[in-house]
Amino acid sequence: MLPPEYDSVHPMDAFYPSQPTFVRQPLNYHLYTQPLPSTFSHTYFIPDTIREELQKRSELIRTAPAPGLNLPEELAGYHTLVPLEHVGGERRKFGNWYSSVYRATSSKDGSAYALRRIENYRLAQQTAFTVIEKWARIHHPNIIYVREAFTTRAFNDNSLVVAYDYHPNSTTLFEAHIKPKAPIFANGRLQAQSQYVPERTLWTYIVQIANAIKGVHDQGLAVRTIDVTKVLITGKNRIRISSCGIVDVLTFDARQDMALLQQEDLVMFGRLIFALCCSNIAAIGNMQKAVDTLSKNYTNDVKNVALFLVTKPGPHKSIGHLFDMIGSRLLIEMDEMQNSVDRLESELMSELENSRLVRLLCKMGFINERPEFVHEPRWSETGDRYIIKLFRDYVFHQVDENGNPVVNLSHVLTCLSKLDAGTDERIMLVSRDEQSCLVVSYKEIKACMDSTFSDLARGSSS
Numbered sequence: 001m002l003p004p005e006y007d008s009v010h011p012m013d014a015f016y017p018s019q020p021t022f023v024r025q026p027l028n029y030h031l032y033t034q035p036l037p038s039t040f041s042h043t044y045f046i047p048d049t050i051r052e053e054l055q056k057r058s059e060l061i062r063t064a065p066a067p068g069l070n071l072p073e074e075l076a077g078y079h080t081l082v083p084l085e086h087v088g089g090e091r092r093k094f095g096n097w098y099s100s101v102y103r104a105t106s107s108k109d110g111s112a113y114a115l116r117r118i119e120n121y122r123l124a125q126q127t128a129f130t131v132i133e134k135w136a137r138i139h140h141p142n143i144i145y146v147r148e149a150f151t152t153r154a155f156n157d158n159s160l161v162v163a164y165d166y167h168p169n170s171t172t173l174f175e176a177h178i179k180p181k182a183p184i185f186a187n188g189r190l191q192a193q194s195q196y197v198p199e200r201t202l203w204t205y206i207v208q209i210a211n212a213i214k215g216v217h218d219q220g221l222a223v224r225t226i227d228v229t230k231v232l233i234t235g236k237n238r239i240r241i242s243s244c245g246i247v248d249v250l251t252f253d254a255r256q257d258m259a260l261l262q263q264e265d266l267v268m269f270g271r272l273i274f275a276l277c278c279s280n281i282a283a284i285g286n287m288q289k290a291v292d293t294l295s296k297n298y299t300n301d302v303k304n305v306a307l308f309l310v311t312k313p314g315p316h317k318s319i320g321h322l323f324d325m326i327g328s329r330l331l332i333e334m335d336e337m338q339n340s341v342d343r344l345e346s347e348l349m350s351e352l353e354n355s356r357l358v359r360l361l362c363k364m365g366f367i368n369e370r371p372e373f374v375h376e377p378r379w380s381e382t383g384d385r386y387i388i389k390l391f392r393d394y395v396f397h398q399v400d401e402n403g404n405p406v407v408n409l410s411h412v413l414t415c416l417s418k419l420d421a422g423t424d425e426r427i428m429l430v431s432r433d434e435q436s437c438l439v440v441s442y443k444e445i446k447a448c449m450d451s452t453f454s455d456l457a458r459g460s461s462s
């Protein structure tokens, strides 16, 4: 039975001129975006590399902890701790302390955070935490945000824990460029993997680290963790300094000479450049050899910056002066960043309609062919639901004059987009036995869908 409010017409009516006709206007932009500017390669869907990276990140946020790690269930408002480094094997120290990093979920907001724990540390004075408050005021694109610090006995010792933003799937500069990698099989033989950091990449690292140092020094603090194991690559060539604030707490002294610590930052930065250029964490131990290796592979500009940073402090040695030295490199970096924003915007275009359309498809999936609702076995075949069923057939189950399925994605996307917009355009829905037809507008179908879905949602168990 058809609801009375819908016009019922005979299928032959469509052949008479009085019947209104509608010109199909394919909304091609829903299917294929035209990326601008034209310099970007024209692909219709998000590139696999970006998709893989984003999927990996979202998977990593949700990995479950391995059993038997004997970690605390709850820790100052965090739960589900998962170690971010290999458990077992040789352990390096963080200064004089052993440290571990965990991903944990906050009970407050359900988001993942990185907790760095310093083992067997006894806090001498609570005032040491005032510096964490200063760090928590620094929001910088090249610094991993410092949230809070606390002490805990949850690990059965006295531990210091500092909570940071979590950046899934990040690696340290050490892991990416210095740690020896297993040889790979290529061209029929095993070949060593290159550790070489291309000069362009090196400059992007230098500019970002310099920017982080400037941001911190401007706030009257020193970074103190500029080291290849503490600088993270959190995205493609995207650098963030991790573990900030922790050294300040560990070596807390209210009378610390900040100017001296800031000079030390510059030396650490210089060492890091040498380590990256020579693929050797201790490259600076043999200065002459390090300079020779660097000069062989990189321009004089890199050498000058590295040497400026590691030489003795002087009145002109500051992070600001470094920016004077590398000015033109900043412009190249700015160009690259703007290009990268443009590229991502154009990728976003190709995914623009997805969420709206998936939501509609989900609603239809909930409604169509539902075996029973409110004790009514024919619920999905009657009333508003009947319209939705016929509309589903109209969208997906059309056949051509030879009875072959019409598999036209453009038609599907056009119909769904008009449904989502609730347009006044009217379409003719025909029952499967062709005995009855309905002429309805997308607006009316949308109203049916909304009210039916609300009924379902009200009666749902979630």
Ligand SMILES: Nc1ncnc2c1ncn2[C@@H]1O[C@H](COP(=O)(O)OP(=O)(O)OP(=O)(O)O)[C@@H](O)[C@H]1O
Binding pocket: 084, 085, 091, 092, 093, 094, 099, 100, 101, 114, 144, 164, 165, 166, 167, 168, 169, 170, 171, 172, 174, 229, 230, 232, 242
């Ligand atoms: N805020 C963070 N977000 C995501 N991952 C992080 C974060 N901080 C650290 N990590 C990850 O945790 C892992 C361990 O970090 P850690 O600083 O201990 O490095 P490490 O190379 O093991 O250094 P160390 O030898 O000093 O322990 C690294 O792979 C790093 O990518």
